[in-house]
Amino acid sequence: MLKLIVEEIKDILESELSFADLVCGLSQNVKKTITDENGKAIQKNFPVYYDAKENDGSYIDLTLDDSYKSMLYFKEIATLVKEDRQSYIIVNSTVRLICWWNYKAVNKDTTNSLMSAYILSKLPASLPDMDFLNGIQIKVLNMPKNDSAIFSEYSYNEAETQFLLYPYDFFSVELGINYRFSKPCVPDIELNPSIC
Numbered sequence: 001m002l003k004l005i006v007e008e009i010k011d012i013l014e015s016e017l018s019f020a021d022l023v024c025g026l027s028q029n030v031k032k033t034i035t036d037e038n039g040k041a042i043q044k045n046f047p048v049y050y051d052a053k054e055n056d057g058s059y060i061d062l063t064l065d066d067s068y069k070s071m072l073y074f075k076e077i078a079t080l081v082k083e084d085r086q087s088y089i090i091v092n093s094t095v096r097l098i099c100w101w102n103y104k105a106v107n108k109d110t111t112n113s114l115m116s117a118y119i120l121s122k123l124p125a126s127l128p129d130m131d132f133l134n135g136i137q138i139k140v141l142n143m144p145k146n147d148s149a150i151f152s153e154y155s156y157n158e159a160e161t162q163f164l165l166y167p168y169d170f171f172s173v174e175l176g177i178n179y180r181f182s183k184p185c186v187p188d189i190e191l192n193p194s195i196c
Contacts, residue, residue, distance in 0.1 A: 002026065002093050005136055005177055006074050007051070008127050013072060016122040019106045024049035024073040026095070027062055029153065044155040049073055064156060064163035070101035072119070077174065089181045094141060097123075098150060100163070100170040108167070112146065116171045123175070132185035135178070142174040 006025045014023040027047040036042050048059035062073050077094040084090075099119055103110065120140065127136040144150060148164050150172045156163065164170065 001091070001133060001179070001181060002076060002079055002095070002177065004130060005093075005127065005133065005179060006095060008130065009124065009138065010072075010074070012124055013119070013122055017070075017072075017119065019101065020070050020072055022060075022062075022068050022071045022073075024060060024062065024071075025051060027073045027075050028059075030059070046154050046156075047073065047075070063154070064100055064151075064168070066102060066163065066168075068102070069105035070099065072097065072099045074098070082178075087183050089183070091179055091181060093177045093179075094174055095177060096144075096172050096174050098170070098172045100168065103167045103169060112169050112171060115169070116143075116173075119171075120173065131187075132182050133179050134182060135180040137176075137178045139176045139178075140173055141176045144172050144174065146171050 003026050010023050010025045014020060017023070027049050029045055030048045032044050032046070033041050034044055047062040049062055050059045062071060064071065075096045075098060077096055079091060079093040082090040082092050097119075099115075101115060106115075123140070124138055126138065130136070150170060151164065162168075
């Protein structure tokens, strides 16, 4: 359910941010074992994104990459059921929007404050009802300290790539997404539908 909502927010940001050439929905962490130049196995952690609607079955690697002007993606922090009634469930989710950009490709004269404010200004406060989801509200909860800790769970070789230093920059924001899931409105699932 959260993935469906985040996809809508992603689509809005994609259409509103002219400099955003890679905007993705909810990311997943992937662990991959590689062999270094000495033949030693090393485990790497990095974010990926998969969109079943538009993807051929492969994941999009969200490792910082200077071939992009900017990258934006979401990470789920927590999802809690606030209320469970006979006909509906109220859900509160927290997601983190992670934004990274290259000043030289976007605008070398802009600042982190302006970029952050501009991106935040394009976030919707609510979304129209979708299928069995309604009452969708989005609000800014927190802006974590703007340092490399935002990417600390990933195995970026920052000493070699320097993607967290000028001309690159980044910020993240935690968003509260609250919505209601109406049980009677969930459509039946047709098993193995025949193809006409």
